[in-house]
Amino acid sequence: MLQTQEDASTLTSSKELLDLLEQYQSSVAPSTPQDDTTTREIEAYSNLEAHLGRLSQLLARDASQRHALVASGALTCILESLSAFFPFFQSMQDARPRPVAHDQQDLLDGQHDVSTEGEHRDSYQRACQVATLYLRIIRNAMAGCSDAQHLVGRRFDLVAPFLDNLTRFHTLNDPDAALLSRSAVQMLSNLITANHEVQSTMWPRIVITNTDQDKLVLKFLSSPDTATQSAAQILLINFLRTATSTEAAHVRCYELCTSAAGLQLLQSLLSTSESIMLRTSSATHDGSNQDYEPESETEGLEESLGFIYTIFALLFERGYSSILVSELAPLEEISGFESDRPVLSSAQLTLLKLLDSWLHLEQKKVAESSADGAVFDLSSAFDGIEAGRQGAGLAGLMDTFVHLSRFARTAMASGIAKDGTSPDQQPQDRRLIGVHHGLLLLLQSLLSISMTADGWSDDVQDGVAAVKFGEVSRALLSEMRGSQAFVDELVALLDQTHQYAPALSPFRPSDVETGAPDARRPLPQGHALSSTGRAAHESNHHATPSYGFDHLKRDIVRVLGSLVYAPTAATSTKDTHSQLDPSTSSSRDATLAWTRTQIRQVQDWVRDRGGLFHVLNMTVLDERNPYMREHAIFALRYLLAGNAESQNLVRSLQPAQTQPQPRDGPGGVPLPMV
Template identity: 25%
Template sequence: MAGSQDEDSRIAEGIYDPSVRTLYGALRVFDPDVVQSILDLVANLDGLSLRLAREKEYRHDIGNVNPSLWGIVRRLWAAITLAHEERDLENAPNLFDLCQSLAKFTRNLVAAEPANQKRTFENEPYMRALVYQYTSYTAMQDVNSFAATRMLVQALSNLVTANDPLAQELWQAYLNLPEEQLILLRLFGSPDDRTIVSTLVFILNCIHGKPERMRLLLSSPRGPRVCIGMLDRLNALVDADESSDLGKAFEVGYQVFAELTSEGLLPELYDTLAIDEEVITPHQTTLLKILDSYLQTSPSDQQAHISGTLVQMLISIFFTLSTYAQEAIQRSLGPGNADDHESPIETVTTPLSNGLNHSDVSDTPVAPAALQELDLLLPKVCEALVLVAQSLTTLILRVEGSSKDGSSNEPGTSAKQSVNAAASPSGEGLVESLVKTLRFLDIFVPRITFGKVVERPAPPGSTAQPGSAQTSSAQSPPPGFNYVKRDLVRLLGTLAADSRDVQDRMRACGGIPAVMNLCVVDDQNPCTEHAIFALRNLLHENKENQAVVDAIKPVGRWDERHVLQGL
C-alpha cells in the first residue's frame, strides 16, 4: 500500500527498529490480490507479535523508540479493512490469516500499556468494522474465519482493559449503536465456543468494578439486548463441562451477572427482561438460575448489603408465580374442583409410609379422571418456583448462620421475618399461598413410586366401585415439575422453624395435612425427608398442632396394587 513520497519519508525517518522497518517495507508494497504480498505481511506481523508477547520492556518502549509506529499501525488497519470491504471473503481466504495476524499484533502491542492503548484507540472503528464483517452469516459458516474473529475481540478487550477513560468511551458507544450494528449481539451468534469466551471476557473487562458501566446494561438503548444475548448463551451452557470451552464461557458469563447482583442491580434487570402478559420469560428464568448459584457460592458478607432487596424481589416473584400456578391448575381440574374454603370437598390422602390411609381434614380438591385444560406454560412456572424457593431458603439460612457465628451484624431472622410477614396485593400471606400451591400440586402432579405412577383412589363415599382407582393418564410429569414440591415444602419447614406464628397459621389454613401428604416416596419429587422435617417444625412445642395430627385416624390400608382397602 503505497503512500505519498513525503509521507513515506517522514515515517521512514521515525523508524529505528529493524523489525518495524521490515514491517513497513512489507506494508508499502502490500497488494491484497497477491498471495505472496499477504504472506510477507503476515510473517512480519507474527514475528513482532511474538517478541511483544515475550518482552514487556520491548512492548513498553517500541512506540517511544519508533514514533512512526503509530502511523504504520493506522495504515495497516485502514489497508486491511479496505481489502475486506472490496473482496468476497469466500474467495479471499488469505485475508483471514492477515486479519488474525494484525489483530494479534495489536492485542500484544496494547496489553497492560496505557500509552499504547491510547495511541491505538483511534483504530477502533476499523476493528469494529472487521468484527461486523466476520459476524455476517456467510463468514460464520466458514470455520477458517473463527480464529480471526476471536483475535479481533481479544484485541478490543486488551485495548480498554484497566484503562477507565477508554473503557467508558467504548462501552457507552457500543451500547448506543443501532441494533443492526451491535457487534456484541452479533458475536453471541457465533458457533465458535472460544469466540463466545473472548466476547464475555471483553464485556467483563469493560464493567468490572464499575457500577456506572454496569448500569448502562440496564439503562442504555442496547444494554438489555446485550443482556438477553448473554442469557441466551448461558442458558445453553448450564450443564457444560467446567474444563471445556463451553464451561469456561459459562463461568465468565456467570461472573458478569454476579457483578450485577453484587451491585444490587438484579431486581431492576429482572423487571427489564419482562414481557407484557408473560408471567415469566426464559431470560428471567436463566437469571433466577444465576441468582441461585450466586447465593450458594458467594460469601455471606457479599450478600449482606443486598439481601433485603433480593428477599423483596423474590417475594414478589413468588406471589406472581404461585397465583398463576394455582389458577392454571384450577383451570385444568375444571369446574367443581375449586379450592373453595366455603365449600369443603371430601378427600383422602395418598399412602403414608406406614401403608395406612388417614382421613384428611383439609379441603384439598381431588383431581378428576381427565384434565379439562392444559397450560403449556405451567411447567416453566413451576421450574421458576423451584428457583425462587431455593433462593429464599438459602437467603434465610445463610443470614441466620452468619448471625449466629458473629460474622454479620444484620439481625439473624430479618430475611425470615420479611418472608413470614409478606402478603400479596389481595392480602393473602405468603405462608398461606405456599400451602395452597402445594395442595394443588399434590393433586395435579402424579406421584412416581419406584418408576410407576401411583394410582389415586376415589374418595370415601363416592360412587366408584370397591377396589377401583383413578389413574393419571401421564406416565411422568414434565421436567418443569421435578422437585417443585420438595423445594416448596423445604421452604415451608424453614419458615416454620421456631416460629409460633407460622405454626398457627399453618394449622388455620389446613397446612398440616398437606405436609403429611408429602411424607411419601416420590421419584420425581423426593420430598419425604423435607416434609418430615417441616412436620417436625410445625409440631415442635405446639400442642394445638399436635392435636390436629392425633385427630387424623386411619380409615383404610393400601394393598400391593396401591388400591385402598377397608380396615
C-alpha cells in the same frame, strides 16, 4: 545485544512495513499475467507475514518495545496502514467463492469457473491472515501499556471499519475469518483492561449503544465460534470488574440491567448459556454424541459457561437479581387466546438456574467455613431509585414466587378432571411446565437463603447496608417470616398441588394404571391399607393429569420447615460471633426473642390456613417427591413446637372410616383436608 536492538528497530520501522504492504497489494493487481501474479503474490505475502509475525512476537516478549512503538509513532503508522489495507481486504472478500449452493447453480448454468475458485479462496485466506497479524500487533502493543491504549482509543475510527465488517452476519459465520474475529475481540479486551478513561469512552460506543451497527460486543457474543464468544465474554467481564473505579462499575451494571441494549446483550448470554447446558449435558449422558462434540470442544463450552456465570455473579453481588428477573419478563402480546400469552420467559428460567447455582455455592461456602466474608458490593447511588434492590436484590424473589404460584394454582384448578372424565380429555395449560420449573428454582433459591440463616431472623434497621451473605440471609429470612402473603401462598400451592397430583405410591400394583381386575382385589382378612397404599388407592379412583409436578410438594414442605426451624440460644452456627456479631449477650438474647416471635407468627398463619393438615398429608411415600415424608415430619416437628393451639388441633384428630370395612378388618386413618 546490539543485534537484537537493530532487529527491533528494523521491525518497528514504518517505512519497511509500508513497502512490504505495498508490494503485497500490487502483486495481486490484475494487470499482470495470472500465473505470474500468483507467484508474486505468494512471495510478497510471505515477506509481509514474516515481518508482521516477528513484530507481534517481539511485542509479546518485550514490554519496553511497546512503549517504544508508541513513542516512535510506529503504532500510529500501523493503525493507518491497517485502515489503508481495509479496501483491499474487502475486494478479496468480495472476490471469494460463493457458497456451495450458488456454485452448483452456476455449474448447471455453465458459468462455473473451477480454475479460479481455489486461487480466489487462497487470496482471501492470505488477506485474512495479514489482517489477523495486524490486529495481534495492536493487541500485544496495548498489553499493560496505557499509552498504547490511549492512542488506539483516540484513533479508534481507523479500526472501526474492520470491526464493523467482521461483525456482519456473513463474515461472523465465515470459518476462514474465525481467527481474525478472535484477534479483533482480544484487541478490544486489551484496549479497555485496567484503563478507566478508555473504558468510559468505549462502553457507550460498543456496548450500551442504540445503533445496531455499533453493537460490536453483542455481535461478537453471537458468533458461532466458541473461542470468539469466550473472548467477548472476557471483554465484558473487564468492563464490569474494575478495581480503579468501583462506582463506574456500578453504573455499568445498572445500565446493563435496565437499558434496552444491555438487556438484549444479557438475553444473548442467557441463550448461549442454555445452549451450552443442553450440549454438554447430552454429551455427558449420551456417548454417541461424542462424535459430534469432541472433548476439546466440550471443554471450550464449559469454559464459556464459566465466563457467563461470572458475569451474572457480578450482577448478583451488586444487588440486581430481582431487577433482572423482572426486566426479563415476557412482553405483553396481543393474542386472541389466553393460553398463548407467556408467563415465564426462557431467559428468566435460565437466569433462575444461574441464580440458584450462585446462592447454593454461597450457602455452601458459609456452611464449610466459620468466616462469613463480604459477598455483596452494594452502591448507595441507586438505593432511592430501585425498590428491587431491597435485601441485596433478593427480596423480590418472594413476589415472583407469589405471582407464579397464583397462576399455577388457577391453571391446576381448571385442569383437574371432573365428573369422571378422562384427564386426557381435560384441557391442560401448557404454560404450567415452564412455571413448574420456575417455581422449583425459586423455592430452591429461597431454601439456600434460609439454610444459610440457620433459623435466625435479623431485624435489620434502615440505612444499614449488609454486605455479608450470612447477614443478608438472616434479614431475608426475617422478611419471609414476616410476609403473610408469602406464607399463605406456600400453603395454598401445597394444597392445590396435592389435589392436582396426589401421591404416587411406590408400592402400587403394576397393573393399577391398566385398569386390570386385580387392581380392585380386596385386602386379605385382618389387613388394612397403609398410608402409602391408601394414597395409591385414592390416586387410582380420582382421575388426575399425567403431569405430576415432580419435587414441587417436597420443596414447598422444605421451605415451610425452614421458616419455622428454631435455633437454640447457645448454638446458632459454627461461629456465633461471626454470624450474629453481638456486642453483648443482651443483643443475642434480643435476636433470639425476635426469631421466636416470628416463628410463632408463621406457626399460627400455617394453622389458620389449614396448613397443618396439608403437611400431615405429605407424610406418605411419593415417587414424584423423593424424601417428602421425611421433610414433612421435620416440618411438623417445628410447626408444633411450643405452640399449644397447634398441638391441641392435631391431638383432636380422630380416626375416620371413609368406606365400610370387613368385620375383622380395621379401617384406615385418613386425615381431613381442611
